[in-house]
Amino acid sequence: MHRLIAPTRILRPRVFSSARLHRHLHHDHGTSTVNAAEIAHFSRLSSLWWDEHGEFAMLHRMNPHRVDFVRAKLREVGLEEEGEGWAAARGARVLSGLDVLDVGCGGGILTESLTRLGARTLAVDASESNVAIASLHAAADPHLASSMADGALEYRHTSSEVLAQEAKRFDVVCSMEVIEHVDNPAAFLRSCAELVKPGGHLILSTISRTPLAYLTTILFAEDLLRLVAPGTHTYAKFINPSELVDFFHREGWIARVEPTRREAEVRGMVYLPWKGDWALVPRGFRSSVAETNYLFWVRKPATSL
Amino acid sequence: MSLKRVASGSTSRVLKQTRLLPSRIHRYYSTPTSSNAPEDSDVVIVGGGPAGLALASALGSSDAVKQNLKITLVEFGDLEKVRGWNMPSDAFSNRVSSLTNVSQNFLEEIGAWDLVDEGRTCGLEEMKVWDGISDARIDFNAATLGLGSSMTAGNQMARLTENLNLQRGLLRHLDQHTNVSLLDNTKVDSIHHDGNDADGWPAVHLSNGKVLRARLLVGADGFNSPVRSYAGIESYGWNYPTHAIVATLQHAPRSLQPNTTAYQRFLPTGPIAFLPLSPTASSLVWSTRPALAAALKQTDPLVLVRMINAAFRLPEVSLRYLHDRILEASTAGAPLTPSEITDEIAWRERAHDIHEYSAYASASVDPVSVNIGIPPEGAELLPPLVENIQPGTVASFPLRFNHAEAYVGEGRGARTVLVGDAAHTIHPLAGQGLNLGLGDAECLARCITGAVQRGGDIGSHTALLPYARERYFENHKMMSAVDKLHKLYASTAPPVVWARSVGVEVLNELDALKAGVMASAGAGPGPGRGDASWGMAASGVEALVGGARVVTAVRDGVRAVGVGALQQLAQSLAGRSR
Ligand SMILES: Cc1cc2nc3c(=O)[nH]c(=O)nc-3n(C[C@H](O)[C@H](O)[C@H](O)COP(=O)(O)OP(=O)(O)OC[C@H]3O[C@@H](n4cnc5c(N)ncnc54)[C@H](O)[C@@H]3O)c2cc1C
Numbered sequence A: 001m002h003r004l005i006a007p008t009r010i011l012r013p014r015v016f017s018s019a020r021l022h023r024h025l026h027h028d029h030g031t032s033t034v035n036a037a038e039i040a041h042f043s044r045l046s047s048l049w050w051d052e053h054g055e056f057a058m059l060h061r062m063n064p065h066r067v068d069f070v071r072a073k074l075r076e077v078g079l080e081e082e083g084e085g086w087a088a089a090r091g092a093r094v095l096s097g098l099d100v101l102d103v104g105c106g107g108g109i110l111t112e113s114l115t116r117l118g119a120r121t122l123a124v125d126a127s128e129s130n131v132a133i134a135s136l137h138a139a140a141d142p143h144l145a146s147s148m149a150d151g152a153l154e155y156r157h158t159s160s161e162v163l164a165q166e167a168k169r170f171d172v173v174c175s176m177e178v179i180e181h182v183d184n185p186a187a188f189l190r191s192c193a194e195l196v197k198p199g200g201h202l203i204l205s206t207i208s209r210t211p212l213a214y215l216t217t218i219l220f221a222e223d224l225l226r227l228v229a230p231g232t233h234t235y236a237k238f239i240n241p242s243e244l245v246d247f248f249h250r251e252g253w254i255a256r257v258e259p260t261r262r263e264a265e266v267r268g269m270v271y272l273p274w275k276g277d278w279a280l281v282p283r284g285f286r287s288s289v290a291e292t293n294y295l296f297w298v299r300k301p302a303t304s305l
Numbered sequence B: 001m002s003l004k005r006v007a008s009g010s011t012s013r014v015l016k017q018t019r020l021l022p023s024r025i026h027r028y029y030s031t032p033t034s035s036n037a038p039e040d041s042d043v044v045i046v047g048g049g050p051a052g053l054a055l056a057s058a059l060g061s062s063d064a065v066k067q068n069l070k071i072t073l074v075e076f077g078d079l080e081k082v083r084g085w086n087m088p089s090d091a092f093s094n095r096v097s098s099l100t101n102v103s104q105n106f107l108e109e110i111g112a113w114d115l116v117d118e119g120r121t122c123g124l125e126e127m128k129v130w131d132g133i134s135d136a137r138i139d140f141n142a143a144t145l146g147l148g149s150s151m152t153a154g155n156q157m158a159r160l161t162e163n164l165n166l167q168r169g170l171l172r173h174l175d176q177h178t179n180v181s182l183l184d185n186t187k188v189d190s191i192h193h194d195g196n197d198a199d200g201w202p203a204v205h206l207s208n209g210k211v212l213r214a215r216l217l218v219g220a221d222g223f224n225s226p227v228r229s230y231a232g233i234e235s236y237g238w239n240y241p242t243h244a245i246v247a248t249l250q251h252a253p254r255s256l257q258p259n260t261t262a263y264q265r266f267l268p269t270g271p272i273a274f275l276p277l278s279p280t281a282s283s284l285v286w287s288t289r290p291a292l293a294a295a296l297k298q299t300d301p302l303v304l305v306r307m308i309n310a311a312f313r314l315p316e317v318s319l320r321y322l323h324d325r326i327l328e329a330s331t332a333g334a335p336l337t338p339s340e341i342t343d344e345i346a347w348r349e350r351a352h353d354i355h356e357y358s359a360y361a362s363a364s365v366d367p368v369s370v371n372i373g374i375p376p377e378g379a380e381l382l383p384p385l386v387e388n389i390q391p392g393t394v395a396s397f398p399l400r401f402n403h404a405e406a407y408v409g410e411g412r413g414a415r416t417v418l419v420g421d422a423a424h425t426i427h428p429l430a431g432q433g434l435n436l437g438l439g440d441a442e443c444l445a446r447c448i449t450g451a452v453q454r455g456g457d458i459g460s461h462t463a464l465l466p467y468a469r470e471r472y473f474e475n476h477k478m479m480s481a482v483d484k485l486h487k488l489y490a491s492t493a494p495p496v497v498w499a500r501s502v503g504v505e506v507l508n509e510l511d512a513l514k515a516g517v518m519a520s521a522g523a524g525p526g527p528g529r530g531d532a533s534w535g536m537a538a539s540g541v542e543a544l545v546g547g548a549r550v551v552t553a554v555r556d557g558v559r560a561v562g563v564g565a566l567q568q569l570a571q572s573l574a575g576r577s578r
Helices: A019-023 A036-048 A057-082 A084-090 A109-116 A128-139 A142-149 A160-164 A185-194 A211-224 A241-250 B002-008 B011-020 B023-029 B050-060 B063-068 B079-083 B101-109 B163-175 B226-231 B290-298 B301-313 B316-331 B338-351 B367-372 B433-453 B461-490 B494-508 B511-523 B532-552 B564-573
Strands: A099-103 A120-125 A153-157 A170-176 A196-207 A264-272 A277-280 A293-299 B039-046 B071-074 B096-100 B122-124 B126-131 B137-141 B158-162 B180-183 B188-194 B201-206 B211-219 B235-250 B261-267 B270-278 B281-288 B395-404 B416-418
Touching (some): A057 A109, A057 A170, A057 A196, A057 A293, A057 B461, A099 A109, A109 A120, A109 A128, A109 A142, A120 A128, A128 A142, A128 A153, A160 A185, A185 A196, A185 A241, A241 A264, B039 B050, B039 B201, B050 B063, B050 B163, B050 B180, B079 B163, B096 B101, B096 B433, B101 B433, B158 B270, B188 B226, B211 B226, B226 B416, B261 B301, B281 B290, B281 B301, B301 B316, B301 B338, B316 B338, B395 B461, B416 B461
Parallel strands (some): A099 A120, A099 A170, A120 A153, B039 B071, B071 B180, B126 B261, B211 B416
Antiparallel strands (some): A196 A293, A264 A277, A264 A293, B096 B158, B122 B158, B126 B137, B188 B201, B201 B211, B235 B281, B261 B270, B270 B281
């Protein structure tokens, strides 16, 4: 029986209650709901971001599969729209030169991978210490340090809500293991969606609200096995794939409630304890898809609505 | 560590550093300009032996790696000598390995096999293995077992290849790939942790004064691995009370069959193996007591020739007597002459009723005329009679069992990984040493390529974990099978001899089981791991030898060995004898 663990990312826009932190913040904060308790919880964990054996081991192991999903979707769409020639010329470097936004970057686990694959990456997080840790970690890597120097990699302490008020839009917006920690998912999703260029991609990963998810993620992973720190997840905040589909249907990104493969896709992700690794659930496994952890891809229509 | 300090330490410091980002911080890490300042390399491979060269070759041939990584290989020795290695077509180096079909397919896939001189290699079509005491036999035949590789028209279970031929091919292959720089005649003097936190990179200090900072440091640096010491990885093991004698053997071509069969006889002192290289040359690997190995190395080569022929033919009790004679004479400072040893052997043959027309006669006959004349009955059960030893090819080396406790370094030893003999040293009786190293190289190259394609940090534990998972257990299985086999055959106790003989003879009758056994040992056609047939074969053999196991357990100390080793026996013998 597999344990499905949702490692966590930190995110969260919004207001820091700490006065000391406030002194150093110059931007204005989003208006959506704040969850100071969650921010405090993750700030405590921040030192462990890059300990691959620690709290975030599960997340480190999950990361390659998330990157696979991002690459696969970009390649699939590119192949369909630009043809074989495009695919041959791009080879494996489908992200090269694209403007990519990582919302809720945490310690920068996904961000660093996206940057290595050639994306021009902006990574934001609502926890200032996360941003500090992510920046320091990238600066210690000569390749990423030069990306930072020439502007191909930037970390900012801000929220998607604040960013959405700026003019810049992105080819790809990623927000992994974030939405389940947000108090107002609809506002959060709307700001992420806003940041995607027409014809661009939005990719999320999260945990669905099923009894299995409760069992594996909260009961086993947090309470019993202590694989992730207790308090990491709140069951009520888990979001089901159908709710995401429904949201983007109402936003006008998806024409019908049953989205076509070109509009949106949901892929389950399972942890296989005997392999010590995650795996993407193969396509066509409808029933088991998204029982707990899943990835969600949706495409913004090329013509604005 | 400082990362943690930043995170858990004073908030004000965190914030201060945040404000510095990214421009100020970048300066500390930008590429230094002074000449002996560290130079960054994504992969630094220490060691240009077969494992290191194969890894560099595999990385050099991967497009993803080529576009993204800078690779440096450091070797103490002179690789120019390997590149320029040349031998007449009828002479052979004494370091020969039996490459499994899986190893060959890997070399073919990376494009290196084309650059190995295949004319100097020899496909192994058959193996004959027997018990030194009971004479119980097991035969592996590639044709009847349906084995073969994609690159050979015929059937082969392995291919005997000189190590230098392989290394030269790998170097020629590397010459085509510019993202790999080779630094030979260069020693790694020391390795230090760069920086004072867990995130620091290994800094490799070279004898030419240069310092290389490695994103990933690969220890392909052999048994005494400096990388393993730096990484703080313990290894455990022991020396066998055994040395291996190697030599290139010369003999007349056989009249009725090609020289494509390997022979291995398990003597209580260790196995003696005969590996075909050409119609008139073969390679010897004879594992025996260190004192005997030393004495044999010093005798007249013709004495060694006589002893090799006898070792495949005489009953074990007579071999023991001959070994004592050699040792006595050598200790007395009056080594036996060729004619003395010939007389001794002839005398033993008469004592055992071995007549000169018997295939088991070696001293009382002229080897040349036996090899090229009409062979006596049963000659195919034995290797051809050796006539000479190629001058300068007799050497011996100690045998040991050693396995690192981990393949990937952690903590302050992070960003390190071990391949080949640096990770494991194995008894050569099953010919797995080099194949394990090539398997490591294949797997690590695949793992690094995968990490690059997914934007991973190739030095991170996450990127290296699949390598450790895949190889550690694989290697451990093979190593302990070979070790058990060595111990099982070192016994002369009747119940053990009986049990292992029955097991082997029963196994010998079942081609399907043998095919499964061979496939799982790398002789199968493809690089398919975990062949399903093995499961079947294993349980079949398990059931068959179940009875024998009871007998084995009779003797204390042998219990640990178990007849389960018989199942592994065949597996480890498959396709190699070294
Ligand atoms: C004497 C001997 C005879 C053998 N004969 C056989 C045989 O006949 N058949 C068989 O199958 N197997 C044989 N083996 C085992 C077989 O050679 C090994 O399994 C195989 O060579 C392992 O390859 P490798 O690349 O892992 O290590 P090695 O071949 O040991 O290569 C390690 C390399 O690292 C280099 N190195 C080490 N330290 C440093 C340093 N500080 N700086 C720079 N370079 C360094 C060394 O110069 C060496 O070239 C023999 C082993 C030995 C020692």
